[in-house]
Amino acid sequence: MVLKTFKAPAMRNLVGKVKNFSSVVVFDIETTGLQYPSSEIIELAACDGHSDEGAFHVYINPDADDIMGFSSLYTKLTKVNGTLMKNMQPVSSEPLESALEKFIIFLEQKPKPIILVAHKAIFDVKFLMYNIKECNLLDRFLACVVGFADTLVAARKKFPRNEMLQNYKLATLYSYLTNAPAEGLHQAANDVDALKQILPHVMPTNQDISDASYCIAEFVKFRGYCDEADDLSDLLNVKGVSSLTLYKMAKSGISANSLLSKASEGLDIFSAWLKESAPLIRPNLVVLIFDYIKN
Numbered sequence: 001m002v003l004k005t006f007k008a009p010a011m012r013n014l015v016g017k018v019k020n021f022s023s024v025v026v027f028d029i030e031t032t033g034l035q036y037p038s039s040e041i042i043e044l045a046a047c048d049g050h051s052d053e054g055a056f057h058v059y060i061n062p063d064a065d066d067i068m069g070f071s072s073l074y075t076k077l078t079k080v081n082g083t084l085m086k087n088m089q090p091v092s093s094e095p096l097e098s099a100l101e102k103f104i105i106f107l108e109q110k111p112k113p114i115i116l117v118a119h120k121a122i123f124d125v126k127f128l129m130y131n132i133k134e135c136n137l138l139d140r141f142l143a144c145v146v147g148f149a150d151t152l153v154a155a156r157k158k159f160p161r162n163e164m165l166q167n168y169k170l171a172t173l174y175s176y177l178t179n180a181p182a183e184g185l186h187q188a189a190n191d192v193d194a195l196k197q198i199l200p201h202v203m204p205t206n207q208d209i210s211d212a213s214y215c216i217a218e219f220v221k222f223r224g225y226c227d228e229a230d231d232l233s234d235l236l237n238v239k240g241v242s243s244l245t246l247y248k249m250a251k252s253g254i255s256a257n258s259l260l261s262k263a264s265e266g267l268d269i270f271s272a273w274l275k276e277s278a279p280l281i282r283p284n285l286v287v288l289i290f291d292y293i294k295n
Helices: 069-075 096-108 121-134 138-144 151-158 170-178 188-202 206-211 216-230 233-237 243-251 256-263 267-277 283-294
Strands: 023-031 041-048 056-060 077-080 083-086 114-118 145-150 213-215
Touching: 023 069, 023 121, 023 188, 041 069, 041 096, 041 121, 041 188, 056 083, 056 096, 069 077, 096 121, 096 138, 114 121, 114 188, 121 138, 121 145, 121 151, 121 216, 138 145, 138 216, 145 151, 145 216, 151 170, 151 188, 151 206, 170 188, 206 213, 213 216, 216 243, 233 243, 233 283, 256 267, 256 283, 267 283
Parallel strands: 023 114, 114 145
Antiparallel strands: 023 041, 041 056, 077 083, 145 213
8 A cells, every 4th residue: 555645735725925014034944855844954044135234144053964965965065973064164053943043033133023035935934933843932933923925936926937937946037037147056045145136026015025925823823733634644545535634634623543532432423523523524534534543
């Protein structure tokens, strides 16, 4: 049997847009790999999107000894004998918690509320939010940041593909919009600089930013439900159960443990409970889920 995995549903109908903000901060992270949430942040950079005020940049020494080959190739970062190296030269780095603490301080100095801007933002934001929560900095972060906006989403709306713009990768967009070669990207400080330069083209107005934005408080809830739905991923082996089904179940407060507990009480009790907890689940699915759990 091929094991299926939970895939987060599209956010566009589940997370609301941001209407009001005072500051725009462009940011980017680099990680040891693509696996969420186990891959670690190894570089974080940010700057003000609308001014030349001081930028933020830090290297983070990961707990793991290995940085995935493709990540190391792009970022030029490796770890040797416990030391973080760039181009095989030691760089000043620090533990994750102190790095994120400094990032929060950087944000706290900005007029609030703040909207964060990144390219393909869902990748950066989900790693950032997970680690901020793990470091017990979520309350301070949410006191500053009201949402995030995605230059990839905005670019797709604003610029149709053509011979010069064959995709919406940051390097391609940068070259297309600035008529200059994109160099050194996939390194956080360089990505942030490139993003800041294309921002006036991709998101020239606050309305453009708002249209490509997501509310951070709702995103936190969304990711929480996704993490809980991931615990239910075995149910994807039941015909008719989709990732969206699991998301709805998690949002209704249903967990793997509660399913097991109710299934042990028999089909009638299980069916009545599941129909009450998640009324949108089709009745035939209720029976199939029960049978799968019991077997």
